[in-house]
Amino acid sequence: MTRALLTGNGAAAWGARLAEVDYVPAFPITPQTEIIETLAGWYASGAMQGRLTTLESEHSMITAAAAAAATGARVFTATSSQGLLYAMEMMFATPGWRAPFVLVNVSRAVATPITLEPDHTDVLAARDCGFVQIHCANAQELLDSVLIAYRVAEHPGVRVPVLVNQDGFYLSFTREPVELPSMDSVRRFLPAFAPGEVAFRASKPVSQAVAVLGGASYSYFRYELHLAVMQALVAYEEAAQAFAAEFGRRYSAVDTYRCDDAEVVFFMIGSFAAKAGDAVDRLRARGERVGLVRPRLLRPYPADAVREALRGKRAVAVIDQNLSMGFGGVLYAELAAALQGRPAMPMLCSYVGGLGGRDIRVEEFFAMAAESRNAAASGAVPATRLLYSGGELREVRKLQAIAAAERGEAGARP
Amino acid sequence: MFRIRFHGRGGQGMKTAGNILGSAFFGEGFEVQDAPRYGAERRGAPLFSYVRASRTPIQERGVIDNPDLVVVADESLMMLPAAGVMQGVTADTVILINTRDAQGWQARARFPGVVLAVPAIAASPPGGTPPLQSAVCAGAAARLVGVIRRETLAQAVRLELDARGRLMLDQDLRWTLAAYDAMSAHAGCVRERVAERNGVTAAPDWIDVPQDSVRRAAPDIHATASSEQSLTGTWRSFRPVIDPGHCNRCSWICGTLCPDSAIRVDADRTPHIDYDHCKGCLVCVAVCPPHAIRAVAEGKAAACEKIAQ
Ligand code: SF4
Ligand code: SF4
Numbered sequence: 149m150t151r152a153l154l155t156g157n158g159a160a161a162w163g164a165r166l167a168e169v170d171y172v173p174a175f176p177i178t179p180q181t182e183i184i185e186t187l188a189g190w191y192a193s194g195a196m197q198g199r200l201t202t203l204e205s206e207h208s209m210i211t212a213a214a215a216a217a218a219t220g221a222r223v224f225t226a227t228s229s230q231g232l233l234y235a236m237e238m239m240f241a242t243p244g245w246r247a248p249f250v251l252v253n254v255s256r257a258v259a260t261p262i263t264l265e266p267d268h269t270d271v272l273a274a275r276d277c278g279f280v281q282i283h284c285a286n287a288q289e290l291l292d293s294v295l296i297a298y299r300v301a302e303h304p305g306v307r308v309p310v311l312v313n314q315d316g317f318y319l320s321f322t323r324e325p326v327e328l329p330s331m332d333s334v335r336r337f338l339p340a341f342a343p344g345e346v347a348f349r350a351s352k353p354v355s356q357a358v359a360v361l362g363g364a365s366y367s368y369f370r371y372e373l374h375l376a377v378m379q380a381l382v383a384y385e386e387a388a389q390a391f392a393a394e395f396g397r398r399y400s401a402v403d404t405y406r407c408d409d410a411e412v413v414f415f416m417i418g419s420f421a422a423k424a425g426d427a428v429d430r431l432r433a434r435g436e437r438v439g440l441v442r443p444r445l446l447r448p449y450p451a452d453a454v455r456e457a458l459r460g461k462r463a464v465a466v467i468d469q470n471l472s473m474g475f476g477g478v479l480y481a482e483l484a485a486a487l488q489g490r491p492a493m494p495m496l497c498s499y500v501g502g503l504g505g506r507d508i509r510v511e512e513f514f515a516m517a518a519e520s521r522n523a524a525a526s527g528a529v530p531a532t533r534l535l536y537s538g539g540e541l542r543e544v545r546k547l548q549a550i551a552a553a554e555r556g557e558a559g560a561r562p
Numbered sequence: 563m564f565r566i567r568f569h570g571r572g573g574q575g576m577k578t579a580g581n582i583l584g585s586a587f588f589g590e591g592f593e594v595q596d597a598p599r600y601g602a603e604r605r606g607a608p609l610f611s612y613v614r615a616s617r618t619p620i621q622e623r624g625v626i627d628n629p630d631l632v633v634v635a636d637e638s639l640m641m642l643p644a645a646g647v648m649q650g651v652t653a654d655t656v657i658l659i660n661t662r663d664a665q666g667w668q669a670r671a672r673f674p675g676v677v678l679a680v681p682a683i684a685a686s687p688p689g690g691t692p693p694l695q696s697a698v699c700a701g702a703a704a705r706l707v708g709v710i711r712r713e714t715l716a717q718a719v720r721l722e723l724d725a726r727g728r729l730m731l732d733q734d735l736r737w738t739l740a741a742y743d744a745m746s747a748h749a750g751c752v753r754e755r756v757a758e759r760n761g762v763t764a765a766p767d768w769i770d771v772p773q774d775s776v777r778r779a780a781p782d783i784h785a786t787a788s789s790e791q792s793l794t795g796t797w798r799s800f801r802p803v804i805d806p807g808h809c810n811r812c813s814w815i816c817g818t819l820c821p822d823s824a825i826r827v828d829a830d831r832t833p834h835i836d837y838d839h840c841k842g843c844l845v846c847v848a849v850c851p852p853h854a855i856r857a858v859a860e861g862k863a864a865a866c867e868k869i870a871q
Contacts, residue, residue, distance in 0.1 A: 153581075153588055153596070261781040264600075318623050322597040323584060419623055426621040507624060511763040538767045548778055555784045 156319035159287040161186035163294025164224040173212035179316035206235035214242035220343030223249035229256035243278025248301030265505025299387035401450035410439030427513030463520035469502040501535030563616035570635035575696030580611030582700035585718035587615035681744035693737040701741030708750025798842030808854035816846040
């Protein structure tokens, strides 16, 4: 095993390489491009056997991925943000083909306005489509999760695609030390795909994109897909255990940090959770009992593990790096549903922050912990708060004043 | 932990400088994080990269707002507030500027801490290729932190520049090490911070964002500029020049594939490049079947033009 500096994108590409994927349909988009450039280089040099094809859009790319997967090939692909949204029709259509493949999404906030930096509104738009979703916080976890993802996707009781998520810039372009597993150990953990009946051949045509008439048969097929995704809870646990046995790194469905005796916990996904971990250490140094709960698996929703992690806590600051227009934070809504009606569950406080890569500062974590603790004491649920400062609004106002002056508006000053 | 930021312009290799320094720290057994941060993705636009190095696993992520060392490869950035060179610096921060006038900048920026100049490394032979900025900046920074040995730095340069397919590795290495040696008087002046800021921090000044009128709240741009009016020709570092003797008047390849529609073809099928808008991507150079388009360094092309006039 060697330790090297890799970006998140490099780690994702190494995951695909070590999984010895047969086929990579590709379409570039910042900040994902480096993944397919790296793989293209390896195919060109002969370091990887198989084929990378550039498609004319993400819509075709996901179609090609699922079609190739239906023949029993091991398939890898990657996208981001607007690309994921453009692929959305096929994101919903292909899981029903019951062909396993792995998609890495590099989270980048969605338009309008256009930006390059991350939040999770893109990946959460794919929440309901039938892909398993694994969310990563660092480059090592990303490489390892790609390998775990194939085990889960190819599990005979699951057989749906898996999306592995990383944050653009904060992870995709950040180099950090990563242990590269040896090919032998990866082959032990992830043997070649035994496709069984996943074996579409042109000589034996099967139609997988079928139509049904009548809600009863439709409901049956959709519910079967739901059950297959739910089954991934079991398959994920098995894969995570086997992974720990082979490589010594344990990735539970819900990660907990300094939680055992915690009274207040932060609840968030992705690489910004490192900032919460840092805040936890600082608050602990001051004697405050604070922890961090970070779900890795978001689909299927690890409700039991989440409840287990939060039982007996006084308050949870849920930090959503996404915004569901007209509602608020998605993680908050789902967590409230998971805890509803259970005994000994904590007060939930909802925060929306880190949109478009906006930093979440240590003093904001301190304030969220204090506010949540107070809410638990008073019993009054605070309204969802956008993490946003007066100073930030003043900067926006300055730009608006310039815009108004450019339009020649009288009394342009806000 | 050490926290270091490199500021430069697109094309000056600040990502590479961060990678070299990151690899050198890693070679010394540190946990490392290094990353570039792009704004507009083009040559000449301000960008920065950053490096964290710690003896324990790193719990931070993203932009560094409390740097121990700031390296500035292009002194014109000092006057550009948007470049954020001085962001978060304190009297304990060391600033290393590519300048002949470190004292002057110290005075202009009213900065109480240490300001040093990136050592001037002469091209060899005189008049030859100027030294690679990234190599020089990384070499100087590596000496200032005081925990990177010369051999480890050399190893890091080989690793990073080899991966980029640099042909003149020996020369790059000489420049890096020359910069490292030139900073010996200041070795270790950038200190590893052990005690972190655990003290009481000010409460965030959170506000409730108000609802504004649509006219104000929609992210529209109302300035009267258009693609035609913004002269992207100033972005160019190389200029495509068509040799009419070799152009076989295919009439469409360069003109169709130019991503900026900067090539017009006239009635007798001759292509003309609009240098006000050609941004120098050199796609046309790559696609012209008879290789009738050359890339000429912008400085040279401009000088020739002057002479011709
Ligand atoms: S260099 Fe690029 S922008 Fe300029 S004319 Fe050629 S293709 Fe167009
Ligand atoms: S592509 Fe080459 S040959 Fe064709 S018009 Fe352009 S310069 Fe002439």
